[in-house]
Amino acid sequence: MATISFVDVGQGDCTVVVDDYGDALVIDCPRNRHGAALAELDARGGQRIGAAIITHSDEDHSGGMLDLIEALSDRFDGLLFFNCDSVLAMPVIGPDHGIAGKRRRALINRAREYRGRVRDARSGVGGSLNEIHWKLLSPNVDELLDALADGDPNLASGIVFIGAGEIDVIVGGDAPLATWERAAGEIPEGATVRWPHHGGRISSSNHLQAQERLFDILNPKQVIVSVGSSNTHDHPFRAFFDARGSHGAKLMCTEATKKCVADGVGRPCAGTIRLGIHSNGSRLEADAPDFLARISSFGNAQCMPDAVDPD
Ligand SMILES: [Zn+2]
Ligand SMILES: [Zn+2]
Numbered sequence: 001m002a003t004i005s006f007v008d009v010g011q012g013d014c015t016v017v018v019d020d021y022g023d024a025l026v027i028d029c030p031r032n033r034h035g036a037a038l039a040e041l042d043a044r045g046g047q048r049i050g051a052a053i054i055t056h057s058d059e060d061h062s063g064g065m066l067d068l069i070e071a072l073s074d075r076f077d078g079l080l081f082f083n084c085d086s087v088l089a090m091p092v093i094g095p096d097h098g099i100a101g102k103r104r105r106a107l108i109n110r111a112r113e114y115r116g117r118v119r120d121a122r123s124g125v126g127g128s129l130n131e132i133h134w135k136l137l138s139p140n141v142d143e144l145l146d147a148l149a150d151g152d153p154n155l156a157s158g159i160v161f162i163g164a165g166e167i168d169v170i171v172g173g174d175a176p177l178a179t180w181e182r183a184a185g186e187i188p189e190g191a192t193v194r195w196p197h198h199g200g201r202i203s204s205s206n207h208l209q210a211q212e213r214l215f216d217i218l219n220p221k222q223v224i225v226s227v228g229s230s231n232t233h234d235h236p237f238r239a240f241f242d243a244r245g246s247h248g249a250k251l252m253c254t255e256a257t258k259k260c261v262a263d264g265v266g267r268p269c270a271g272t273i274r275l276g277i278h279s280n281g282s283r284l285e286a287d288a289p290d291f292l293a294r295i296s297s298f299g300n301a302q303c304m305p306d307a308v309d310p311d
Pocket of ligand 1: 056058061153154174
């Protein structure tokens with residue numbers, strides 16, 4: 001039916017969905033990593049990219065999307081979804097407000113090339129490929145206001161639900177716990193979840209309680225973390241691993257961090273993670289051919305023992 005690829009882009013997120021007919025959508029792409037997204041689209045046979053969705057304006061989600069759709073040229077024949085979330089809080093003309101400001105202005109200016117094909121990436125917006133449908137569960141207007149007030153794009157992060165037959169997948173952007181709480185009624189339990197914020201901060205209060213609460217809301221079948229081994233934010237948090245450990249959902253990470261291997265820098269783990277969806281079920285697989293041997297060698301892999309027993 002389709003393959004959903006959680007592309008190894010280091011510290012950032014990029015999800016590529018390609019169905020059996022060559023129709024595709026892309027959710028997020030970090031700066032300087034559009035080549036990885038393009039390679040995955042090519043490898044999976046993505047011919048027509050009908051939607052490019054930016055969950056929020058942080059660079060590790062938004063920074064490479066315009067490069068990607070420009071490289072795709074005519075293969076991108078669909079709509080570009082993004083919000084002027086925190087971008088609105090930053091002057092887009094006038095004096096320079098640093099590199100981040102320049103880059104966000106560039107995003108806005110380049111998005112204008114797609115005039116008529118740009119849409120708000122807001123709660124309730126959705127679309128479909130042939131047998132797959134997707135829908136944004138956030139942000140709503142309140143969440144956009146929060147992001148503007150605090151200057152924090154994560155507060156307005158999109159959460160993307162993808163339904164393929166019996167299989168539910170959730171791509172969590174960097175959405176905070178408050179957003180998951182608000183959208184809980186629309187969130188199916190037992191999904192495959194690309195965990196929000198690379199396993200890092202989702203609440204300003206107790207991190208362990210917040211992560212445990214999110215596991216309770218989602219009751220995920222399996223969890224994917226897209227993380228860079230050399231990230232300086234300490235992602236994923238210990239609290240995430242502890243909450244996952246007590247909940248028990250299967251876990252795979254794109255790259256290893258110091259929580260799993262002492263010299264975590266530069267270490268891939270599963271690499272790109274692919275969920276193959278067929279009429280009779282789904283299967284999660286690591287791109288790294290020696291994945292099981294690799295995590296065994298780490299000494300303290302946090303995905304053990306679940307990852308050595310793929311279903
Ligand atoms: Zn973010
Ligand atoms: Zn992020």
